[in-house]
Amino acid sequence: MVLSHASSGRDDxxxxxxxxxxxxxxxxxxYRMPERSIPREAAQQIISDELMLDGNPRLNLAxxxxxxxxxxxxxxxxxxxxxxxxDMDEYPVTTELQNRCVNMIAHLFNAPIKEDETAxxxxxxxxxxxxxxxxxxxKRKWQNKRKExxxxxxxxxxxTGANVQVCWEKFARYFEVELKEVKLSEGxxxxxxxxxxxxxxxxxxxxxAILGSTLTGxxxxxxxxxxxxxxxxxxxxxxxxxxxxxxxxxxxxxxxxPELEWDFRLPLVKSINVSGHKYGLVYPGVGWVxxxxxxxxxxxLIFHINYLGTDQPTFTLNFSKGSSQIxxxxxxxxxxxxxxxxxxxxxxxENAAILREGIAATGRFDVLSKDAGVPLVAFSLRxxxxxxxxxxxxxxxRFGWIVPAYTMPADAEHxxxxxxxxxxxxxxxxxxxxxxxxxxxxxxxxxxxxxAVRVATATAEQSGDGVVAKKSVLEIEREVAARWMxxxxxxxxxxx
Numbered sequence: 001m002v003l004s005h006a007s008s009g010r011d012d013x014x015x016x017x018x019x020x021x022x023x024x025x026x027x028x029x030x031y032r033m034p035e036r037s038i039p040r041e042a043a044q045q046i047i048s049d050e051l052m053l054d055g056n057p058r059l060n061l062a063x064x065x066x067x068x069x070x071x072x073x074x075x076x077x078x079x080x081x082x083x084x085x086x087d088m089d090e091y092p093v094t095t096e097l098q099n100r101c102v103n104m105i106a107h108l109f110n111a112p113i114k115e116d117e118t119a120x121x122x123x124x125x126x127x128x129x130x131x132x133x134x135x136x137x138x139k140r141k142w143q144n145k146r147k148e149x150x151x152x153x154x155x156x157x158x159x160t161g162a163n164v165q166v167c168w169e170k171f172a173r174y175f176e177v178e179l180k181e182v183k184l185s186e187g188x189x190x191x192x193x194x195x196x197x198x199x200x201x202x203x204x205x206x207x208x209a210i211l212g213s214t215l216t217g218x219x220x221x222x223x224x225x226x227x228x229x230x231x232x233x234x235x236x237x238x239x240x241x242x243x244x245x246x247x248x249x250x251x252x253x254x255x256x257x258p259e260l261e262w263d264f265r266l267p268l269v270k271s272i273n274v275s276g277h278k279y280g281l282v283y284p285g286v287g288w289v290x291x292x293x294x295x296x297x298x299x300x301l302i303f304h305i306n307y308l309g310t311d312q313p314t315f316t317l318n319f320s321k322g323s324s325q326i327x328x329x330x331x332x333x334x335x336x337x338x339x340x341x342x343x344x345x346x347x348x349x350e351n352a353a354i355l356r357e358g359i360a361a362t363g364r365f366d367v368l369s370k371d372a373g374v375p376l377v378a379f380s381l382r383x384x385x386x387x388x389x390x391x392x393x394x395x396x397x398r399f400g401w402i403v404p405a406y407t408m409p410a411d412a413e414h415x416x417x418x419x420x421x422x423x424x425x426x427x428x429x430x431x432x433x434x435x436x437x438x439x440x441x442x443x444x445x446x447x448x449x450x451x452a453v454r455v456a457t458a459t460a461e462q463s464g465d466g467v468v469a470k471k472s473v474l475e476i477e478r479e480v481a482a483r484w485m486x487x488x489x490x491x492x493x494x495x496x
Contacts, residue, residue, distance in 0.1 A: 018045040055402045061420045061434075062404040064248055064278040064374075068425040073331045076324070077283070083323035085123075088305060088312055094323045095312065097330040098123045101276075104333050106290045108254050109246075109263040109272050120297055121290035122315055123276075123326050127247035128167035129317050130273035130289035134243050135171045137271065137291070138205040140298045145239075151202075159199045160208040161191025162409040163215050165247065168208060177205065183411040189216050189368065193225040197232050204240050206270070211262055212249030215408060215419075217374030219249055222262040222269065229268055241270040241296075247287070248374045250274030255342040256349060257372065270296040276329045279345070279374075281336070281424060286325035344424050348375040351431050352422040358435030364442055368417055375422040380415060386449035389418045395441045401434060 018024060023042040028050075057067040069077075080094070088095045099118070106119030113119050124130040139156050146153035157178035160168055164181070172179035182195045190213050200207060207229060209222045222244055233239055244262060246253070251274060253260055263269060269292065276286035291297045297315070305312045336344070352375035359365050365379040381389055393405035408415045420434070 018042045055397075056400055058425055059400045060402040061426070062402050064275070064421050064423070065284050066277055066281050067283075067423065069281070069283060069328065069332075070335075073328050073335070076331055077328050078324075080324045080327050081322065085321050085323040085326060086319050091323060094326065098326045101326065101329050101333060102288065102290065105250075105274065105288050109250070109274075109290055111264045111290060111292060119290060120292075120294055121288060123329075124273075124287040124289060124316065125318065125321060126277060126285040126287040127165075127245070127273050127275040128170070128287070130287040131167050131243075131245060132171050132175070132317055133315060134271040134273055134289050134291075135175065135177065135205075137297050137301060138241065138243065139175065139177060140301055141296070142203075142205040144298065155203050156205045157201070157203050158206055158208055159196050159204055161196070161210060161213075161220065162411070163190055163213045164208065164210060164245070165214050168245075178203075180204075181410070184409055186412050186415055189213065189408060189412065190218050190220045193221050193228055196225060197228040200229065200232060200238075200240050202236070202238055204238075206241050206243045208243045208245055209262075211244055211246040211253060212374040214248070215417075216369045216378045217248070217376040218370050219253065219257075219260070219262065219373050222266060223260075226266040226268045233268075240268075242266070242268045244269055244272045246272050247275040248278050251276075251279035251281070251341065252345050252374060255338070255345045264292050276325065279348075279423075280329060281332045281341075281344070282325055282328045284325075286329055345375070348422050348424060348426070351375070351426060351428050352377055354428055355420060355422065355431040355434065358432065359438065362435075362439060362442065365418075368415075369419075376419060377422070378417045378419040380417045384416070387445045389416045391445055392438070392441055393418060395445065396437065399437045401437065 018039075018041055021039075021042060023038055023046060028046065057063075060067065083091050083094060085091070085094060085098075101123065102121040103113075103119045106113060106121060111119055122133070124133065135158070138158075142156055143153040155178065156176075157180050158168070158172065159180045159182070162181040162184050169179060171177065180199050182191045182199065184190075191209065196207055207225060209220045209225055211219050211222065213220070222242065226242060229240060229242065244250075246262075250272065253262060263272060271289060271291045273287060273289045274280065276282045276288055277284040280286070280288075302313045302315050305314055353371070356367055356369070356371075356377045359377060359379050360367055364382060366382055367377060367379045369376055369378040381387075381392070389405040393403050396403050403418055403420055405416060405418050407413050408417070422431070
C-alpha cells in the first residue's frame with residue numbers, strides 16, 4: 001500500500017490571500033531596507049492597513065488644502081503623474097498649460113497687461129516657494145539700487161504682521177533678511193498698516209500684506225497700506241513696494257469681493273502669490289507667483305532654456321517636480337470658469353455662516369473670525385476655568401473631526417482658539433453635524449469638571465498629627481480625569 005505524504009513546507013507566495021501569508025505576522029521594516037522582496041499585493045495591503053490609522057482628509061478641518069477633486073481630473077492627474085515638469089523639451093504642451101495658468105491668474109489679479117501680452121509669473125510647489133522667489137526678487141532689486149547709490153546693502157529687512165505664515169520666517173532666516181513684525185493685540189489679529197509703515201526704513205525691501213490670515217481668515221487692508229506707504233515714499237524719497245501673500249484669499253476675493261482693492265490695481269503691489277492647492281481647488285502641491293511687470297523681476301535671477309526654437313525663461317528654487325498639479329490647475333480654470341469658482345466660494349461662505357451661527361448659539365464661545373475673508377470660523381471659549389479649547393479639540397477626534405487649537409502670536413498669546421476651515425467639500429450637513437458633536441463634547445466636559453469639583457470637595461485626607469489636609473481641585477481633577485475618560489471612551493460614539 002502506498003501512502004501519500006503532504007509536504008511540510010509552505011509556499012506563502014502561492015497563497016491567494018495576503019492575510020493567510022506570513023507577511024501579516026512578520027514585523028515590518030522600520031529602519032533598514034529588508035533583504036528579501038515581498039509580493040506586490042502584500043506590500044499594498046500592509047501599507048494600506050497602516051494608513052487606515054491616518055485621519056480622514058475630508059474631516060481634517062485644520063487644513064486649507066484641497067481634499068476633493070472630480071474623477072475626470074483625478075484621471076488627468078494619474079495620466080501625467082510620470083511627467084517631470086522640468087523636461088520642457090519633452091513636454092512642451094505641459095509648459096504651455098503652465099503659461100496659460102499664469103496669464104489667467106494675472107488677469108484675475110488685474111495685472112496691467114494687454115489681452116495678448118504674456119504675463120510674468122511661474123508655477124511653484126506651493127506658496128512657500130512662491131514667497132521665496134518673490135522675496136529674492138525684492139532683495140536683489142533693492143541690492144542693485146543700493147549699489148548704484150553707493151550705499152551699504154548688507155542689512156535688508158521685510159515688514160510683516162506677527163500673523164504671517166512660517167514660510168516668511170524661513171525666507172528671512174535662509175536668505176539673511178531681518179523680519180520686522182508688527183505685534184498683534186487682543187481683538188486685532190492682523191497687521192496694522194499704520195504701525196507697519198512706521199517700521200519701514202531705507203533697508204526695507206518690501207512690506208508683506210496677508211490676504212487671508214491663517215489665524216482668523218481676515219483680509220489685511222492692502223489699500224490703506226498702499227496709501228500710507230505712498231506718502232512715506234514721497235516724504236523720504238524711498239521706493240518701498242508691497243507684496244501680497246494671497247495664499248488663501250487670492251482665489252476668494254476676485255469672486256466674492258470684486259470691488260475690494262488689494263491686487264495690481266494698487267500701484268505699489270509688485271508681486272502676488274497664491275496657493276493653487278488651497279482655494280484654487282487643486283490637490284497639493286501647487287502655488288503661483290505673479291509679478292506686475294518685467295521690471296519687477298531682476299533679469300539675473302532668470303535662467304533661459306531654448307527648446308523647440310523658442311526661449312523659455314525659468315525661475316524656480318527646485319529642479320524636478322511633477323506636472324500633474326499644473327495640469328489639474330488648468331483643468332479647474334477652464335472647467336469651472338469664473339461662474340463655477342464664484343458659486344463654490346459662495347457655498348463655502350454660506351456654510352461658514354451656518355457653522356458660525358451654530359457655534360455662537362451654544363452660548364459658550366466667542367467667534368473671533370470676521371464675516372468677510374476666508375470662509376473659516378475661529379472661536380474661543382468664554383470660560384476656560386473648567387476646561388480649555390485644547391480639551392475640546394482632543395475630544396472632537398473621537399468623532400473623527402480634526403480641529404486645531406492654538407494660541408495667538410506675540411502680544412496676544414493668552415488668547416487660545418479653535419479654527420474650522422470651510423472648504424469646497426464641507427457641506428451644510430457636515431457643519432450641522434459638527435455643531436451637534438461640539439454640543440455633546442461640551443456636556444461631557446461639563447460633567448467631568450463638575451464631578452471633579454464634587455470629589456475635591458468631599459475628599460480629605462487625615463494626616464498623622466490630626467490636621468485635615470485637602471487636595472487641590474487640580475490634583476483631584478487629574479486623578480479623576482483618567483477614570484472618567486475611560487468611562488466616556490466606552491461609549492459607542494464617533495467613527496466606527
